[in-house]
Amino acid sequence: MKSYKYIIAALFVVAISVGIFISCEKESINENTLTSNSNKIQKEQQGVTYTMNEYREINGKCFHVTGKYLVWEDDNDNKHISSGGLIYTEVDCATMLALIAVPLEFAFEPEPEVEFNCEADYIEPDNYNFTVISGGETLTIEELNLFFQDALVTIYYEIN
Numbered sequence: 441m442k443s444y445k446y447i448i449a450a451l452f453v454v455a456i457s458v459g460i461f462i463s464c465e466k467e468s469i470n471e472n473t474l475t476s477n478s479n480k481i482q483k484e485q486q487g488v489t490y491t492m493n494e495y496r497e498i499n500g501k502c503f504h505v506t507g508k509y510l511v512w513e514d515d516n517d518n519k520h521i522s523s524g525g526l527i528y529t530e531v532d533c534a535t536m537l538a539l540i541a542v543p544l545e546f547a548f549e550p551e552p553e554v555e556f557n558c559e560a561d562y563i564e565p566d567n568y569n570f571t572v573i574s575g576g577e578t579l580t581i582e583e584l585n586l587f588f589q590d591a592l593v594t595i596y597y598e599i600n
Contacts, residue, residue: 487512490598492526495536498590499583502533505591507545511599518556519599522549525573526591544575544587562596565589 487510507526529543554567565588
């Protein structure tokens with residue numbers, strides 16, 4: 441009877457050990473999968489980051505424009521620009537005080553298949569993927585394109 445208790449206790453210890461061993465092996469497999477997936481994510485471009493902080497008039501209204509954008513060169517020495525967020529805050533043209541509570545914020549990056557060779561390539565909104573982050577709910581597509589075009593033209597002339 442005493443030996444049965446020892447055998448049952450030993451089997452119990454073996455079962456727990458096997459369970460722990462299998463769960464640890466699954467964790468290491470999952471960690472390796474995460475590592476290999478993270479290597480597939482496109483690496484962030486290396487380049488020069490510029491800060492924008494200026495006032496501009498767009499379509500008869502004044503805006504305070506802030507944000508950062510990145511300029512980098514590809515293997516063919518072509519420049520590319522992208523931004524994680526430019527913010528356009530409408531302001532009173534005389535006092536420069538903000539008129540709206542939720543400014544327009546958008547990000548953009550170049551379309552991967554577009555080759556940038558001349559000024560027209562850089563300032564064409566269709567050559568970029570734009571993402572409205574906030575404040576664009578009340579704007580039409582045409583109005584949004586005015587802001588996108590303004591950002592591209594301004595940045596193009598600042599970097600050239």
